[in-house]
Amino acid sequence: MACTTVLVGRNASNDHSTMIARTDDGHFDIKKIIVTEPKNQPRVYESKIAHLKVELPDNPMRYTSCPNVDGTSGIWPATGINAAQVGMTATETITSNPRVLAADPMVVYQKAKSRREKDIPGGVGEEDFVVLVLPYIRSAREGVLRLAELLEKYGTYESNGIAFNDEHEVWWMETIGGHHWIAKKVPDDRVVIMPNQFGLDEFDLEDAFGKQEAHLCSKDLREFIAENHLDLNQGGKFNPRDIFGSRRDMDHIYNTPRAWMMGKYLTPESHRWQGENAEFTPESDNIPWSLVPDRKVAVEDVTYLLSGHYQGTPYNPYTNQDTGKRGMYRSIGINRTGVTSVCQIRPDKKQKGLEWICFGSTTFGAFLPLYPNVPKMPDYVSRVEETVSTENYYWSSRLIGAMADANYSSCIQDIDRYQEGIATKGRQIVLEYDRKETDDEKILAEANEKLCAMAREWTEKTLKKVLAAASQNMKNGFNLADN
8 A cells, every 4th residue: 555654763752752653545445443342353364355364362452443444355454552552553565676576476365266276365464464463462572573473474465564663662564575574673763754665774684683682584584585696785785675675767756755855854954855965866766764853753743744745845736836846756645545643652651552543635634632542432533434424534534635635725724724723732632631640441532532522623614614715716606796
């Protein structure tokens, strides 16, 4: 799935929280956020895409997720936080190359050609990862190890990047071919920027095959690289991106420009991103996987990055100037995003987990914070159907985005006020309930209801304003002044 990921280490954030965030850019997928209790977690899971059955452990925890409303092609749970205050987001579709895919082919479902034959199941994938992993892990590292076990046993049918976080660590994991994998702990002082490409550009093999303090990988990764002549590195350097990733013309239109934009925002002073002597351009293949930001990063910085459309550059699709470059690169905040989340784990709070949710295009949507450790999410975010309705946050957000996009100059001020209003009021409500320092589920559920009521008020007010602006700009408008 064509997504964008941002990961924040605890010393890179303003409040020492860890954050994993991702836009889930499907095909206008209808999404909701729900809570799954242990009694409702399956003991045998069967995927729709791969037709694979997986037996699950008997000790699941409560967890949140953002599944598709239409379950025809599977759950696609996307992201969530469990009762142990561990977050997961899955997945960022990444790139690979023919050398890797030939050496370790994807495990794709094969339907029997006759009655005498049996179907051959495929591997695990984005449809499945959160359900198979998140309910059973108590740390970010455990998330990597559990998913690694599943990949080695069943394989996968796609190239994916997966993130995990707890109050101390953030881990990033990338699949390599059908069965191999590699994972790295995000340095505490860094922010990771991931735009649908194989990302890791540094990796300590000695640590991975030694103490495993910050690096993990398949047990046979060295042999796999050597036997298949995958290493393209020079001078003894080990850069996984050059070995397992891609360097295609399409990357320079679809992927690398997003990393450039995010890097430019995070390090405007310590790196040169524009001009004749720029270190990196939108089409550079060597944009770093992680950066030390010039200033501490707050949730609002992450949501700004994931709403990006090349503001302040010639590539902004909404600019009024004829730059000759308008809209030439793929934006981060695109029209077909289903849900975007920021899983924030805060070490100094009683309720460490906070999940910031935005439905639809992030350029026009607003991020709403919610407490995950509750038995049920409010109807406004969880009771979503395929029928369009202003009774829920998902469809209201989609309606605002579609109309505001077509009437950008008329609506953008209202959108700015909307986004800032929900962020400000949301933080006020969170501060109020954080001060209660409670584990009482009824109080946390009350907080979520209050947050959703606030979001609904702001959303309905903004929808009315955007509809009025769109109506005034209709092409069949006509005024007759009979003086």
